[in-house]
Amino acid sequence: MKSIATLSLVLLGASLALVLKPLLWLHPPAAPGLWSVYDATFRSAKYVDLTHTITPQIPVWEGFGPPAFSPAIAGRDIPGFIRKGERFTYEKHGFEAMRYALSTDQLGTQLDPPAHWAPEYPAIDELPATYAIRPLVVIDISQQVQADYGYSLQVSDIARFEQHYGRIPAGSVVFVRSDWSKDWPDPALATRHPFPGVSLAALKFLHLERHILFHGHEPLDTDATPTLEGESWLMHHGYAQAEGVANLDKVPPVGALVAIGFPKLGGGTGGYARYIAICPPDWKYGVSSSQIAEAPLPRSDKPLVFDASAGMRVRK
Amino acid sequence: MKSIATLSLVLLGASLALVLKPLLWLHPPAAPGLWSVYDATFRSAKYVDLTHTITPQIPVWEGFGPPAFSPAIAGRDIPGFIRKGERFTYEKHGFEAMRYALSTDQLGTQLDPPAHWAPEYPAIDELPATYAIRPLVVIDISQQVQADYGYSLQVSDIARFEQHYGRIPAGSVVFVRSDWSKDWPDPALATRHPFPGVSLAALKFLHLERHILFHGHEPLDTDATPTLEGESWLMHHGYAQAEGVANLDKVPPVGALVAIGFPKLGGGTGGYARYIAICPPDWKYGVSSSQIAEAPLPRSDKPLVFDASAGMRVRK
Numbered sequence: 128m129k130s131i132a133t134l135s136l137v138l139l140g141a142s143l144a145l146v147l148k149p150l151l152w153l154h155p156p157a158a159p160g161l162w163s164v165y166d167a168t169f170r171s172a173k174y175v176d177l178t179h180t181i182t183p184q185i186p187v188w189e190g191f192g193p194p195a196f197s198p199a200i201a202g203r204d205i206p207g208f209i210r211k212g213e214r215f216t217y218e219k220h221g222f223e224a225m226r227y228a229l230s231t232d233q234l235g236t237q238l239d240p241p242a243h244w245a246p247e248y249p250a251i252d253e254l255p256a257t258y259a260i261r262p263l264v265v266i267d268i269s270q271q272v273q274a275d276y277g278y279s280l281q282v283s284d285i286a287r288f289e290q291h292y293g294r295i296p297a298g299s300v301v302f303v304r305s306d307w308s309k310d311w312p313d314p315a316l317a318t319r320h321p322f323p324g325v326s327l328a329a330l331k332f333l334h335l336e337r338h339i340l341f342h343g344h345e346p347l348d349t350d351a352t353p354t355l356e357g358e359s360w361l362m363h364h365g366y367a368q369a370e371g372v373a374n375l376d377k378v379p380p381v382g383a384l385v386a387i388g389f390p391k392l393g394g395g396t397g398g399y400a401r402y403i404a405i406c407p408p409d410w411k412y413g414v415s416s417s418q419i420a421e422a423p424l425p426r427s428d429k430p431l432v433f434d435a436s437a438g439m440r441v442r443k
Numbered sequence: 444m445k446s447i448a449t450l451s452l453v454l455l456g457a458s459l460a461l462v463l464k465p466l467l468w469l470h471p472p473a474a475p476g477l478w479s480v481y482d483a484t485f486r487s488a489k490y491v492d493l494t495h496t497i498t499p500q501i502p503v504w505e506g507f508g509p510p511a512f513s514p515a516i517a518g519r520d521i522p523g524f525i526r527k528g529e530r531f532t533y534e535k536h537g538f539e540a541m542r543y544a545l546s547t548d549q550l551g552t553q554l555d556p557p558a559h560w561a562p563e564y565p566a567i568d569e570l571p572a573t574y575a576i577r578p579l580v581v582i583d584i585s586q587q588v589q590a591d592y593g594y595s596l597q598v599s600d601i602a603r604f605e606q607h608y609g610r611i612p613a614g615s616v617v618f619v620r621s622d623w624s625k626d627w628p629d630p631a632l633a634t635r636h637p638f639p640g641v642s643l644a645a646l647k648f649l650h651l652e653r654h655i656l657f658h659g660h661e662p663l664d665t666d667a668t669p670t671l672e673g674e675s676w677l678m679h680h681g682y683a684q685a686e687g688v689a690n691l692d693k694v695p696p697v698g699a700l701v702a703i704g705f706p707k708l709g710g711g712t713g714g715y716a717r718y719i720a721i722c723p724p725d726w727k728y729g730v731s732s733s734q735i736a737e738a739p740l741p742r743s744d745k746p747l748v749f750d751a752s753a754g755m756r757v758r759k
Contacts, residue, residue, distance in 0.1 A: 159608075159697045159698035160697065160698020160699060160723045161700045161721060161723060162578045162612065162698055162700070164484050164700070168480050169576055174571070174572035174573045174575055176707075180568045180709045181706060181707060181708050181709060182709040182710075189518075190518065190519070190524075190531070191517075191540070193518075196708075196710070199549075202505075202506065202508030202509075203505065208506075215506070217562060221560060222559055223712055224507070224547045224548050224559065224713060225547070225548045225708070225711055225712050226545065226546055227544075227548070227708070228543075228544055228545075229542065229544075229545065230515065230542055231540045232515070232540050232541045232542075232543070233515075243540065246539075246746035246748065247742050247743050247744075247745075248743070249740045249741070250747055250756060253740075255737060256490035256491060256492040257730060257731065257735065257737060258737070259702040259719040260485055260721065261481070262478045262481050293475075296474075296478065298737070334739075339738065340737060341738060359537065362538075364739055365741070365742060367738070381475045381476065381478065382476020383477060384477045384480070384485075386576055386702050388716075388717045389706070390551075390717060391492075391551070391552070391717060392497050392512075392541070392543070392715075393497060393756075396538075396540050396541050397540060400704075401704045401705055403575040405477060405576065406477070407476045414572060415573065416573045419571050421573060422654070422655065422656050422657060422682055422683070423557075423650075423680055423681030423682055424556075424564055424569075424570070424681040424682070425564075425565070426563050426681060427564070428563075430562035431563075431710060431712075432562065433710075439710045440558075440710025440711075440712070441710060
């Protein structure tokens, strides 16, 4: 029996070593807390920006004016340094800064808090800190939209998606791919009607049956109904939503995460948002940290200068 | 020998089952790609906001004026709906929005791209998408600052930190806790001099020896030297930096991650940033998704209204 016990122990040891090795690789002892997760997953992940660049030329809903950018000027005299109203320059003052006149918070890629329509619900700065990173679901209706530009996401599209990819997880962010954003930044997008939408029934299903965190779409409105019934229902029931989302053809339908960022403007009714998809390392699109210069950042041959005709800083 | 082989297989099976069980728990088959990471780590993590709320009253460097907030108005006539210059209201139009006059992009909690000082280096919209989530290191100099308010982080402080907590990982974000932000939003902070800083030698060590992504500090400037030598060195060498960071006493020195977000303003020289620390589930501060109402968000008894004396929307 001694030899049986010995052999069993040897086999047990070998099988434990075999199975423990990947566990140790996932959790090297030197990385405390969530750093091990970063090392195992995020260091080699592929990052895809889902955000439009905000410029004075982007499409904005016709009721609001466009934003205006200009170089920052001195708000007061600082003796021996600058006079009130004078522009800060790299040459004289060592730095430059920007001044923004933003006619609306409904600009570019957005995160609408419900206070945009319903003042009894949270403003942008009242959203909880847990709105930071989430599972990302991308439902593709671009084929339906090619056949009918005014198509809206239906509950049947969600059912078909779940048949292929499994149940949409609670707490996830669900973005609807329509390819509307392929024409961005054509100013005509601001008035093009109809446009691809998300039906009220689909929004109710996603929130009431699947308990998602929020949905997002490529156009600047949720649907083309006269009363904007989808956005109205969301906001008046305490739900946020994303608008003006981009690059949804560059992320997988399931398995990616989305990092959610926006400035914390007190009492704000809209969010100038940043959405970045974090995709598995073997995903075909996006960049990973190891592929690019991050710190220091790359130097350009063309300096950034304020161009009055573009109304913004450009490289030339 | 047959019985030995059988016994060994039984033992092997039992040991495999024992070791595989936690593996299966970490990676349930239903969660594809990075969703399993979310389920295992982020769903129960504690989120701590490291960001100040931007209001018209926050401290701003004296050379810039304060920001002004006002309700959005119509940029043009829309027959039957609104006249140019008229304010959008919940009652008449169904929604409201905000209008911002931001005298500077150096406002509140920031991410400075190097183009703030050096136009040959990236603007805020040129930072790569990989600036999204990172290991967070917090070095505490609050004791030194209590004894000497003009104290700056030294290389010796970093060496002491590493003796306790291990080597600072490449690609991490390093925030320096001074407790300067405890007096926020006292307007006196804008002119208080000296203030807690980060020495040029410490910045060089963090970037050239540890290869961090960027560092951050609580005050609105990197150091109190007449030439702002630390910020000047960073920007002219292609490094970004965070300013106006808050709540560093609520996050662990090692083991947390930080989510980094900011709007993508074309050619922008500063970032209205959002930093959210993601801490292990057993961390004593912060909120987790399961503890709060996320969707729908909680309804307030006090509606959000624009208050002319505060210059912003407040609840009352």
